[in-house]
Structure formats: C-alpha cells, structure tokens
Amino acid sequence: MNQTMTIAEMTLRETVRRRGVLVLLLVLPLAFYLGRRGDHLGQSIRFVCLGLAWVLSAAALFVGSSARSLEPRLRLSGYRTHQLFLGRLLALWTLGLLLSAPYFLLIRFDQHNVRYGAIAVIMLLGVLVAPLLGLALSALLPRDLEGMLVLMTVVGLQMILDPAGNAARLLPFWFSREIGTYAIDHTSVGYFDRGLLHAAVTALLLLVLVAVAFGVRLRRRPHVKIVGGLS
Amino acid sequence: MRHEIWLAALTDELRRHGVGPDLAAHVVAEAAGHLRDSGEPPLRAFGPPSAYAAAVADSVGGPALSTRSSVGPVRLRAVDISKRYGRRTVLSGVSLTVHAGQVAAVVGANGSGKSTFLRICAGLVGADGGHVELHGTVGYCPQAGGTADFLLAEEHFALIGAGRGVPRSAAAREGARRAAALDWVPGDAQARHLSGGTRQKLNLVLAGLGDPEVLLLDEPYQGFDRGTYLDFWHEVWRWRDAGRAVVVVTHLLNQLDRVDIVLDLSAGGAGVAA
Known part of the structure; x- marks a missing residue:
C-alpha cells in the first residue's frame, strides 16, 4: 500500500508542476460548456461532461507515456506491476475529482430544472473511466501521438454518432449521453440504469486491459531467475 | 588562490x-x-x-589499492546468452559470472552489444538463448533516462527507496550521502533542469539506494568531469569492498587493470571473460 501511495503522490507532484497543462485541463471543458450555453443548455451539460472525460483521458495518456522509461527501473527497485498502474490511477482519479468539482458547482448554480444528482454521477463515472482509457492507450501504444490520435477519434465519434444507435454503445463514454438524457430531459430511470451498467462494464474491461498491458510490458523475462530480493 | x-x-x-x-x-x-x-x-x-x-x-605508481575483501558467493551468473535483432546477431554465447566483492567491466566497440547484454542481465530485454541467475536485489543505472523530469532529487530518493522498503527520511539521508561521494549536493532543481552529468549522478545514486547486492551500471559516467569520474570509480571500489557485485559497461580502458573481470564483446558478439 505504501508503494502504491508513493506512486500516486509522485504522479500528482509531477502533474501539479506542469502548470500550463493544468490550466488547459481546467479551461478546455469550459469551452465545451460555453460553446452551447447560449442556445441549448442541455447540450452544454452533455458537452462539458464529455470535455472533462476527454481532458482526463489525455492527461492519463501523457502520464502513462512519460512514465514508460522509468517503470522498468521501478520494477527492478521492488515495485509490483499492479502498484505502478494503481498508483497512477489513484493520482488521476484524485485529479479528476478536483477538476470536476468546479464544473458541478457551475451547473448547480447556472442550470435549473435538471437532476443534479444524476449529473454528479455522470461526472464521477467520467472520472472513473477516463483515466482508465488514457492509461490503457498509453500502455498499448508506445508513443504519445498515436495515443492522442486514437483518443481524438474516440471523442469525435462520441460527438457525431447517434446515441440511440448500437455502434455508439461501443464507445467508452456512451453512458455520459444516456445518463445525461435522464438528468436533462427527465426521461425514465431506465436511461440511468443503462448508463450505470455501461460505465461499470467499460471500467471493468479497461481495468483488465490496463492490467494485462502493463503486465506484459513489465513482465519478468523468462531467461532470468531471481533468487531472493525481487518480486 | x-x-x-x-x-x-x-x-x-x-x-x-x-x-x-x-x-x-x-x-x-x-x-x-x-x-x-x-x-x-x-x-x-x-x-x-x-x-x-x-x-x-x-x-607513486597510481592509486593505492585498498585491501581486497574476500570474494563471496555468486551474485550474477549469465550463461550462453545470445541475442539477435532481425538478421543481425548482437550476442552469441556470452557468459559471465560475478561474485560478491567483484567488479566486472564489459567492454567492446560501439554496437558490440554491451548495453544489450546488461539489459538482458537486468531482465529488461529478452534473450534468444541462455539464462541469467541473479542472487539478491538489483540496482540498475541506465546510460540515459531513468529519471522523472518533474521530480526533485529528494523525491527520486523517496520513490526508489519506497520500492526497496527504505523509509523516506532514511532514503533522503542515504541519497544525500551517496550524492556527496560524487561531489554533488542535491538542491531544489527538478531533474529536467539538471545538467547531463548531474542527472547521471542522480541515476547513479538511485542505482545504489537501498544497498542492492548486484549493481548493473551502463556507462554511468556520461557527462562527468574528470574529478567526478574518479569519484565514480571510488564509489565502485567501495561497493566492491562492501561485498557487492558490480558490472560496469565501459568503453574507457584506463581503469581495467583495477577490475576483477573483463568481458570483451568485441570479438563478433562472443564474449571473452578474462
């Protein structure tokens, strides 16, 4: 546990020192929000939730990519693979909560006649899923650029695909549109339940993907036999 | 003056x-x-x-040799290691055994597979043939990289120390002591602001943190001035005297008379330990 918390702490320290990145992380969802605030308040809520998910995924992608060269050394120093990715996830989940809180307050005081509890759930699920997506991409794709292009494709499709279609359900943030409809348009609770289930399944699949990808990349090579000292 | x-x-x-x-x-x-x-x-x-x-x-005939401590048990045994990249054979049948209290130098021309061999010994790269036995914990110092750009030196000490189970305050003290041996006082600079030589000092300090039994050092003196280069070899000899097994990849030959084993990879990828 101490090792996982140390990784989380150091990841947070590194991220907080990238002040320019932090400002962009905070401002980008605001642009999504303000873009549709004038003509469609409901859409502005959906877009700000997607914006938050996008910036958190991007932050996780870069955190994961920048740690790639250090992680073999950390494994040799005694860290277990799961401590490395769980520590980074803890840091990113904390960052996500801190980034989402002001947007929830903004919606709370700027929008009326919406289900605030459901909007909080969308944000919490976004904070849960987005870092998993970014970390999975960083583990699967060796360079930032490839990961970023895939991330842009995912979020772009999320914006243009009809949420009622089957293809949209394969996207990682489909739950956000579904619960958003429940929160904004006051539809039946079925929308909320479907969104919750989608987020849970997505998070689980991504967690397994992250664990497998990290495990393969940081595996002990079969030619090495370690007698005492390393896990 | x-x-x-x-x-x-x-x-x-x-x-x-x-x-x-x-x-x-x-x-x-x-x-x-x-x-x-x-x-x-x-x-x-x-x-x-x-x-x-x-x-x-x-x-006075060169540096004074310290009294050698006795050679201990085997810490690293690499047997018949081979490695190919595509059609190119980098290593073929390379073997090396290093005991506690010994320093081995891995030498050879550029591209002869020195770093690849060390990474295979550390388990960071797979081998196409052969096997490696490591007895105890391993400290690894890469030729470049291996640090986090936005962390301070002391935070690096805490990070690596936590992996080895060293409490944070003890890791900070040990890091400062090892840095002082390399004529360096870690300050408040993030790693990205350190010069190349100072960053390598950080790398070297991290490799030795927690007193691992086996030290694998891949040309760690890149960017060192002459004084620090000498400090580095003193640190290596201190490790040897403390019973550690040290493997140093090097292309500088002037210290080879003071190491216990020389593995020459120049001969077409087949290592010769002398």
Whole structure:
C-alpha cells in the first residue's frame, strides 16, 4: 500500500508542476460548456461532461507515456506491476475529482430544472473511466501521438454518432449521453440504469486491459531467475 | 588562490586520485611548508590542485589499492546468452559470472552489444538463448533516462527507496550521502533542469539506494568531469569492498587493470571473460 501511495503522490507532484497543462485541463471543458450555453443548455451539460472525460483521458495518456522509461527501473527497485498502474490511477482519479468539482458547482448554480444528482454521477463515472482509457492507450501504444490520435477519434465519434444507435454503445463514454438524457430531459430511470451498467462494464474491461498491458510490458523475462530480493 | 583553499582542494584531489590518507597528509604538509617558506602563490608554485595531485599519484605508481575483501558467493551468473535483432546477431554465447566483492567491466566497440547484454542481465530485454541467475536485489543505472523530469532529487530518493522498503527520511539521508561521494549536493532543481552529468549522478545514486547486492551500471559516467569520474570509480571500489557485485559497461580502458573481470564483446558478439 505504501508503494502504491508513493506512486500516486509522485504522479500528482509531477502533474501539479506542469502548470500550463493544468490550466488547459481546467479551461478546455469550459469551452465545451460555453460553446452551447447560449442556445441549448442541455447540450452544454452533455458537452462539458464529455470535455472533462476527454481532458482526463489525455492527461492519463501523457502520464502513462512519460512514465514508460522509468517503470522498468521501478520494477527492478521492488515495485509490483499492479502498484505502478494503481498508483497512477489513484493520482488521476484524485485529479479528476478536483477538476470536476468546479464544473458541478457551475451547473448547480447556472442550470435549473435538471437532476443534479444524476449529473454528479455522470461526472464521477467520467472520472472513473477516463483515466482508465488514457492509461490503457498509453500502455498499448508506445508513443504519445498515436495515443492522442486514437483518443481524438474516440471523442469525435462520441460527438457525431447517434446515441440511440448500437455502434455508439461501443464507445467508452456512451453512458455520459444516456445518463445525461435522464438528468436533462427527465426521461425514465431506465436511461440511468443503462448508463450505470455501461460505465461499470467499460471500467471493468479497461481495468483488465490496463492490467494485462502493463503486465506484459513489465513482465519478468523468462531467461532470468531471481533468487531472493525481487518480486 | 589563497593557500588554505588550494591546500584543501589538493587534499580532495589526492583522495580522488586514490592517494592513501597518510601519503596525502604528508604531501599536503610538504606543500604547505614550501608555500610558507617561499611565499609563492600556490598556482605558480605547483599549478592547479588536480594536475599536481595527478602528478603525485603517477609518481607513486597510481592509486593505492585498498585491501581486497574476500570474494563471496555468486551474485550474477549469465550463461550462453545470445541475442539477435532481425538478421543481425548482437550476442552469441556470452557468459559471465560475478561474485560478491567483484567488479566486472564489459567492454567492446560501439554496437558490440554491451548495453544489450546488461539489459538482458537486468531482465529488461529478452534473450534468444541462455539464462541469467541473479542472487539478491538489483540496482540498475541506465546510460540515459531513468529519471522523472518533474521530480526533485529528494523525491527520486523517496520513490526508489519506497520500492526497496527504505523509509523516506532514511532514503533522503542515504541519497544525500551517496550524492556527496560524487561531489554533488542535491538542491531544489527538478531533474529536467539538471545538467547531463548531474542527472547521471542522480541515476547513479538511485542505482545504489537501498544497498542492492548486484549493481548493473551502463556507462554511468556520461557527462562527468574528470574529478567526478574518479569519484565514480571510488564509489565502485567501495561497493566492491562492501561485498557487492558490480558490472560496469565501459568503453574507457584506463581503469581495467583495477577490475576483477573483463568481458570483451568485441570479438563478433562472443564474449571473452578474462
């Protein structure tokens, strides 16, 4: 546990020192929000939730990519693979909560006649899923650029695909549109339940993907036999 | 340069050049006496401290060898290692055994597979043939990278220390002590702001943190000035005397007479340990 918390702490320290990145992380969802605030308040809520998910995924992608060269050394120093990715996830989940809180307050005081509890759930699920997506991409794709292009494709499709279609359900943030409809348009609770289930399944699949990808990349090579000292 | 400052610098340089403490004290006392009697400025009388110390070390036949501790059990055994990248064979049938209390140097031309061999020993790269036994914990110092750009040196100590189960305050103390041995005082600079040589000092300190039994060092002296380069070899010999097994990848040959094993990878990828 101490090792996982140390990784989380150091990841947070590194991220907080990238002040320019932090400002962009905070401002980008605001642009999504303000873009549709004038003509469609409901859409502005959906877009700000997607914006938050996008910036958190991007932050996780870069955190994961920048740690790639250090992680073999950390494994040799005694860290277990799961401590490395769980520590980074803890840091990113904390960052996500801190980034989402002001947007929830903004919606709370700027929008009326919406289900605030459901909007909080969308944000919490976004904070849960987005870092998993970014970390999975960083583990699967060796360079930032490839990961970023895939991330842009995912979020772009999320914006243009009809949420009622089957293809949209394969996207990682489909739950956000579904619960958003429940929160904004006051539809039946079925929308909320479907969104919750989608987020849970997505998070689980991504967690397994992250664990497998990290495990393969940081595996002990079969030619090495370690007698005492390393896990 | 004032006499006291020059004499203090000479003391440091004599230590760096491996001149024993008794002889160093004698040399410094003689130099102080000469400066006092002649009234000459030290730079005119003797030149820079580093050059004078080098001349003294040469005149007494090189650095003093410390009393060798006995060789202990096997810490690293690499047997019949082979590695290919595509059609190119990088390593073929390379073997190396290093015991506790031994220093091995891996030498060879650029592209001869020195770093690949070390990474295979560390388990960072797969081998196409052969096997490696590691007895105990491993400290690894890469040729470049291996640090986090936005973390301070002390945070690196805490990070690596936590992996080895060293409490944070103890890791900070040990890191500062090892840094001092390389003539470096870690400050408040993030790793990305350190010079290349200082970043390698950080890398080297991290490799030794927590006293691993096996140290794998991949040309760790990149960017070191001459004084720090000598400090580095003193650190290697201290590790050896403390019973550690040390493997150093190097292309600089002037220290090879002071290591226990030389693995030469120049001969077409087939290593020869001597």
